[in-house]
Amino acid sequence: MHSAAAVERIESREAVHRVMCRYMELCDVPSVQFSVEELASLFTSDAVWEGIGAEYARKFGRRRGRPEIVGMLTAYLPPNSHFRANVHVLGSEQIEVDGPAAQGRWIMQQLSRYEDGSAELLVARITADCELVDGTARIKHFTTEKLFVTRLDEATRLLESN
DSSP states (O other), X not given: OXXXXXXXXXXXXXXXXXXXXXXXXXXXXXXXXXXXXXXXXXXXXXXXXXXXXXXXXXXXXXXXXXXXXXXHHHTTSTTSXXXXXXXXXXXXXXXXXXXXXXXXXXXXXXXXXXXXXXXXXEEEEEEEEEEEETTEEEEEEEEEEEEEEEEOHHHHHHXXXX
């Protein structure tokens, strides 16, 4: 039989998993029932969101607090015309829980079709330090680092011609 502490760790890991999956889902285009308020609620009030590595540090920089983070993220989402379609897939999940805190690591694949018709596959390493309160995880420090990107324009044109 599982101890109460073991059950709590499992539930905490599941909470971190849920917050990251919902974050990615809200960043998909089109998104299912997008809400700016819900996106903001996934982060602590003093959260940090940052791009790391030479390219992403320059492209995204470091954002602090919900208003800055949500402002940056929504600049890429409808009604802004950046993506025509965009989907995020998380894998290689590793979540470690330490009381009211947790850290997760993922490899993210992002398939994007842009308004100009171009398309790409991007792979990034994502880390998130989360705060756990009453069974809910919120992102306290999020980082993304680009690992790989390739254009998919020709494959897109071939698929559309069939």
